[in-house]
Amino acid sequence: MLESIVWILLMGFFVGQIARRLQIPALVGMVLVGIVLGMQAGNVINSEVLDAAKPLRTIAVMVILMKAGLGLDREKLSQQGIVALKLGFLPAVCEAIAIAWAAMWLLQFDFLTGLLLGCIIGAESPAVIVPAMLRLKSLGWGVTKGIPDAILTGSALSDVLLLLVFSLLITFLSQTTATDITLLGVTLSPWQLLPFQVICQILLGVLAGWATARILVSLLIKQNWTQNAGQDSLVAASTALWLVILAEHLPIFSGYLAVMSMGFFLVELDAPLARRLRGGFDSLWTIAEIVLFVLLGASIQLKVLGSNLLVGLAVLGIGTLIGRSLGWYLATVGSNWTWKEQLFLLPANSAKATVQAAIGAIPLAQGVAGGETILAIAVLSILVTAPLGAWAIPTLAPKLLERGEVDPTKVAIYGCPIFLAAVDNSPLATDVLTKAADLARRSDGEVIVLYVDNLGDQQAIALLQAKSQRVLSDIRYEFLISIGTVPEEIIRVAESRKVTDIVIGKRGNQSWQQVLVGSISQSVLEASLIPVILVESRHH
Numbered sequence: 001m002l003e004s005i006v007w008i009l010l011m012g013f014f015v016g017q018i019a020r021r022l023q024i025p026a027l028v029g030m031v032l033v034g035i036v037l038g039m040q041a042g043n044v045i046n047s048e049v050l051d052a053a054k055p056l057r058t059i060a061v062m063v064i065l066m067k068a069g070l071g072l073d074r075e076k077l078s079q080q081g082i083v084a085l086k087l088g089f090l091p092a093v094c095e096a097i098a099i100a101w102a103a104m105w106l107l108q109f110d111f112l113t114g115l116l117l118g119c120i121i122g123a124e125s126p127a128v129i130v131p132a133m134l135r136l137k138s139l140g141w142g143v144t145k146g147i148p149d150a151i152l153t154g155s156a157l158s159d160v161l162l163l164l165v166f167s168l169l170i171t172f173l174s175q176t177t178a179t180d181i182t183l184l185g186v187t188l189s190p191w192q193l194l195p196f197q198v199i200c201q202i203l204l205g206v207l208a209g210w211a212t213a214r215i216l217v218s219l220l221i222k223q224n225w226t227q228n229a230g231q232d233s234l235v236a237a238s239t240a241l242w243l244v245i246l247a248e249h250l251p252i253f254s255g256y257l258a259v260m261s262m263g264f265f266l267v268e269l270d271a272p273l274a275r276r277l278r279g280g281f282d283s284l285w286t287i288a289e290i291v292l293f294v295l296l297g298a299s300i301q302l303k304v305l306g307s308n309l310l311v312g313l314a315v316l317g318i319g320t321l322i323g324r325s326l327g328w329y330l331a332t333v334g335s336n337w338t339w340k341e342q343l344f345l346l347p348a349n350s351a352k353a354t355v356q357a358a359i360g361a362i363p364l365a366q367g368v369a370g371g372e373t374i375l376a377i378a379v380l381s382i383l384v385t386a387p388l389g390a391w392a393i394p395t396l397a398p399k400l401l402e403r404g405e406v407d408p409t410k411v412a413i414y415g416c417p418i419f420l421a422a423v424d425n426s427p428l429a430t431d432v433l434t435k436a437a438d439l440a441r442r443s444d445g446e447v448i449v450l451y452v453d454n455l456g457d458q459q460a461i462a463l464l465q466a467k468s469q470r471v472l473s474d475i476r477y478e479f480l481i482s483i484g485t486v487p488e489e490i491i492r493v494a495e496s497r498k499v500t501d502i503v504i505g506k507r508g509n510q511s512w513q514q515v516l517v518g519s520i521s522q523s524v525l526e527a528s529l530i531p532v533i534l535v536e537s538r539h540h
Helices: 002-021 026-037 047-051 053-071 074-079 081-087 090-106 111-122 126-139 147-173 190-222 229-249 255-269 271-299 302-332 339-348 354-359 371-400 428-443 458-471 486-496 512-527
Strands: 181-183 186-188 418-423 446-452 477-482 501-506 532-536
Touching (some): 002 047, 047 271, 053 255, 053 271, 053 354, 074 255, 081 090, 081 302, 090 111, 090 147, 090 302, 111 147, 126 339, 126 371, 147 354, 190 229, 190 255, 229 255, 271 354, 302 371, 418 428, 418 486, 428 501, 428 532, 486 501, 486 512
Parallel strands (some): 418 446, 418 501
16 A cells, blocks of 8 residues: 555656646646556556545545635635626536536437536536636736636535535436425425525535634634644644535535635634645645546546547537536626636636546446446546646636736745845855845745856855855855946846845945945845845944
């Protein structure tokens, strides 16, 4: 079992990175690893790991939904609240009905079996959509109108609706007795109860998320039960997973919606805690993503695809291009979205993966007629739409969305911070290097050491290189030598290398030379658009 886990993590990571370097979504490489390592090819993954695939997928989906909640912006969401609500219902309903009609026409299914297939295919993949939308938010695409927030919320709501309808349909089609329920003297069938179930699942899910968020803030902040961000993430992740498990035993609320709501309310209740948790859940997702998509690949039955390939593609095309497109139009008509922003919904929330992997095989296991065909089309939807969505979202966003100002308090920070340490041949250089090193260690960043040398002083250069090697020995750094006006060169290099902060020394005005040196830091401070950190001299 441990050997299988090592294969999954290492192969999934490196093949994913190879795919990324080839300009292909990393998840494509991870899915291919799963196919190769699975029972149909290499048979490397232990059966115990495959048996544990469902709970492992549950953990991965919990992580990604928590990331989604921590990335939501209340102001943007309230701005697009009606659109987000309509996106949660209209595209999913229209796609499910269109697929049901296509299945009746192309596969000779009856309406209920076709609708069952529509509920499976219509569900959107949080594993693809959430990271992509959070990435767009961090870059500013569509943030002015809150488009990523509306898509994130709508995706979660649509999955709640479709999973409820799916569970009801599977009960009917597998010949399991579905009993009527009498409330206040009125007898209601399961279909008549469905609207009440949907409302109950959503409202109680949001309420559970709010209550859990308040408990977490009380434990982690007010009572100080944790001492660092790692412990915060551990408690938050365990609590979120507990919500999902509780919802399985008490199916009156949506556990996944509760997790997403918990993340959202944590942002509102304690922004610094939410910021720390973003980093922690980003780290958890690094592992969860690999496990999710490798096991997804391992569960794909390639043999069932052959005879259903063309008809499956036709069903997917009808569902997306006719059904879902109609739902998108109805959801955004009358809003302030432009036609380009409406068109962006085509790649933005069409990806299928996690839900299809979780429930695609249930009709076959329950003996539903056409179950094997349903499984084949569910697998096909994953293979086609997941990599296409992962590629299309970042590719088309710059062409279809407007770029707005990013609120740094509402997004996770992507990329490696770079600090420019501007030094001279004075003792103050050690203080500047030490400060830059401290900042880099705290943020896992890098340092560029810049020395503007207009005198060709090789001895000073060698001394500074030795100091840099000593102070920055455990940090990635680069030593640069430049010629020109000192303040201008510092700013030029900082802008060209896209550094995060400039670290520069400032000494007291004890001599004419020190006044001149001090004026350099003042000039940089006044002219730079990049934040400048001044280091006061400790040498007197």
